Structures are given as C-alpha cells and as structure tokens.
Amino acid sequence: MNLTDPRDLAPLLEAFLLASGKAQSLERLYELFEEAERPEPGVFKKALEVLRKSCAGRAFELKEVASGYRLQIREDYAPWVGRLWEERPQRYSRALLETIALIAYRQPITRGEIEDVRGVAVNTNIIKTLLEREWVRIVGYREVPGKPAMFATTKAFLDHFNLKNLDELPSLAELREMEPEPLLEVDDAPVPAHLQALADESAEPEAPVEETSFHSLLLELDSMEQGLKTDFDDLLEQADEPDEGQAAPGSPQG
Incomplete structure (x- = not known):
C-alpha cells in the first residue's frame, strides 16, 4: 500500500472511521500512523476528498462535524434504519x-x-x-x-x-421561513352550537396551558x-x- 497516494490512503481512512464508530479528528488520524510512514497533511486532505466522492450513491456519507470526520447513514434512510432498535428515539419537550x-x-x-x-x-x-x-x-x-x-x-x-x-x-430569519404554517385539523372544524353547549356543560375545568409560541x-x-x-x-x-x-x-x- 502506497500511503503517499490519496487513492490508497482513502480506503484505510474509511476502515478507521468504520471501526471507530464516531468522529475522529485529523490529529487523531495522524497518530494512528508511525512517524516514518505518516502521510503529509495535504495527502490526508486529498484522501478524505477521495473518500467523500466514493460515498456518492451509497447509503452512507462522509461528514465533517465539530469533533472531526465520521461516516454516517444518510438522512434519507433514517426512518427505516431506525427500526433496527426496539427502543424509540427520545423525544424532547x-x-x-x-x-x-x-x-x-x-x-x-x-x-x-x-x-x-x-x-x-x-x-x-x-x-x-x-x-x-x-x-x-x-x-x-x-x-x-x-x-x-x-x-x-x-x-x-x-x-x-x-x-x-x-x-x-x-x-433566525431562515428559521422563521422554515416554521410551517398551522394546518387546519379535524378538531378545528366548526361544531354545531347545540353540541358545543352540551360539551361545555359536561366538560371538566381544564388546567391553564402554557402559551409559549x-x-x-x-x-x-x-x-x-x-x-x-x-x-x-x-x-x-x-x-x-x-x-x-x-x-x-x-x-x-x-
């Protein structure tokens, strides 16, 4: 294996990232090589680009995040891949x-x-x-x-x-644009007055609801x-x- 060739280094970096299962910084990747065989930083960058391009059309992608680089399943497949785990993802309030x-x-x-x-x-x-x-x-x-x-x-x-x-x-402007318009729910449909009156009479008092938009x-x-x-x-x-x-x-x- 010629570690000075980005095309040879790319599969090795892929193996590192698949085995680690989490993001790895460039510094950490450097440490995995003996000093005598360690590729130049420029070769690392080119190898990562080769790896990124090789992921095109595959179910996973190379993603750079704050902690470094990681291989992860593409978001398009998340609904199906999530079925591998019985425990449902935690929902936040x-x-x-x-x-x-x-x-x-x-x-x-x-x-x-x-x-x-x-x-x-x-x-x-x-x-x-x-x-x-x-x-x-x-x-x-x-x-x-x-x-x-x-x-x-x-x-x-x-x-x-x-x-x-x-x-x-x-x-913040983009977030406001992404906020969906409220949809008309079935529960929002008009209710006949006599039915609403009956419901109001039988309904128990509700606790006040926090109205934070x-x-x-x-x-x-x-x-x-x-x-x-x-x-x-x-x-x-x-x-x-x-x-x-x-x-x-x-x-x-x-």
Missing part, C-alpha cells in the same frame, strides 16, 4: 428545545436570562439533562449579584446536529442577534479570566 435554542443563539447566557425571554421558570431537570448530554457547559459566571453561571454549547451539541461550527446554524421566541432572539457570540475561542478566553475569589468555570469542551 418544547421547553428543552426552546432552552437549547436560546443557549445556542445567545451564548453565553444565564438561566435567569433564559427565563426572562421565555417568560417562565426553567425546570432544573432541563439544565441537568443538557449538562449530562454534554450539549452545554458552564463557561463562566455573570458579574451580577449571585454570580449566576453562564451556559454555552459544546462540540457534542454541534456533532449531534451535524454542524461543523456555530456559523452553520441557520439564521416558538415564533414569538424567534422574534425575541432576532432582537438579540446583534450581540451573538459564535466563536468558542471567545468563550474560552472568558472562562480563563475568572475574578479573584470566583469559582472556577467548567472544564473545557471535549
């Missing part, structure tokens, strides 16, 4: 998704600031879930009374959503867009400069 959206677009942000935008308290379990999944981390503490923790997204968050960096997040959330985010921070290096610099007596920020992202 609207509150959790709104919280992670605010962190992604307004980071670094505190829990109190999230609550100000959403208009409701953030459940402690939501923050706990995001931290446990390593989608968010603490990058510092706001210089206000109580020194609340500031949250930011991680590489694991980017990897999960097939993103290389935060710049690949859709703009994702569209209104996007409008709030849009007003903040000028202050967005989308560079992890900036976040790390803030985390590296704690005030005297301040608790140490969270560990660096993985």
Whole structure:
C-alpha cells in the first residue's frame, strides 16, 4: 500500500472511521500512523476528498462535524434504519428545545436570562439533562449579584446536529421561513352550537396551558442577534479570566 497516494490512503481512512464508530479528528488520524510512514497533511486532505466522492450513491456519507470526520447513514434512510432498535428515539419537550435554542443563539447566557425571554421558570431537570448530554457547559459566571453561571454549547451539541461550527446554524430569519404554517385539523372544524353547549356543560375545568409560541421566541432572539457570540475561542478566553475569589468555570469542551 502506497500511503503517499490519496487513492490508497482513502480506503484505510474509511476502515478507521468504520471501526471507530464516531468522529475522529485529523490529529487523531495522524497518530494512528508511525512517524516514518505518516502521510503529509495535504495527502490526508486529498484522501478524505477521495473518500467523500466514493460515498456518492451509497447509503452512507462522509461528514465533517465539530469533533472531526465520521461516516454516517444518510438522512434519507433514517426512518427505516431506525427500526433496527426496539427502543424509540427520545423525544424532547418544547421547553428543552426552546432552552437549547436560546443557549445556542445567545451564548453565553444565564438561566435567569433564559427565563426572562421565555417568560417562565426553567425546570432544573432541563439544565441537568443538557449538562449530562454534554450539549452545554458552564463557561463562566455573570458579574451580577449571585454570580449566576453562564451556559454555552459544546462540540457534542454541534456533532449531534451535524454542524461543523456555530456559523452553520441557520439564521433566525431562515428559521422563521422554515416554521410551517398551522394546518387546519379535524378538531378545528366548526361544531354545531347545540353540541358545543352540551360539551361545555359536561366538560371538566381544564388546567391553564402554557402559551409559549416558538415564533414569538424567534422574534425575541432576532432582537438579540446583534450581540451573538459564535466563536468558542471567545468563550474560552472568558472562562480563563475568572475574578479573584470566583469559582472556577467548567472544564473545557471535549
């Protein structure tokens, strides 16, 4: 095998990525070769491009995400491939998704600031879930009374959503365009007045429903867009400069 030839190196990189089952950085791939046989960085890049092109027309693709490169099943096949696992994918609540959206677009942000935008308290379990999944981390503490923790997204968050960096997040304007128009449901069809009256008489009082519109959330985010921070290096610099007596920020992202 001629490791200086991208066409020979590409199948070997494919074997590495298939065996690992997760994203691998270029640095990690370099380490898999003895120094004497290690290809030049330019050869690695060309080999990855050869591998990417070889995936055309196949069920999987080469994808670059925040942690590096990985081979993954194409999204078109997900509905069928998902049947391999009996356990259904976990569904996340609207509150959790709104919280992670605010962190992604307004980071670094505190829990109190999230609550100000959403208009409701953030459940402690939501923050706990995001931290446990390593989608968010603490990058510092706001210089206000109580020194609340500031949250930011991680590489694991980017990897999960097939993103290389935060710049690949859709703009707020694009999100609004993607929000589907409400469809007329069968339940929305007009009900005869006498039937509605009977239903109202027999119905039990309903608990108040939280009316948090994702569209209104996007409008709030849009007003903040000028202050967005989308560079992890900036976040790390803030985390590296704690005030005297301040608790140490969270560990660096993985």
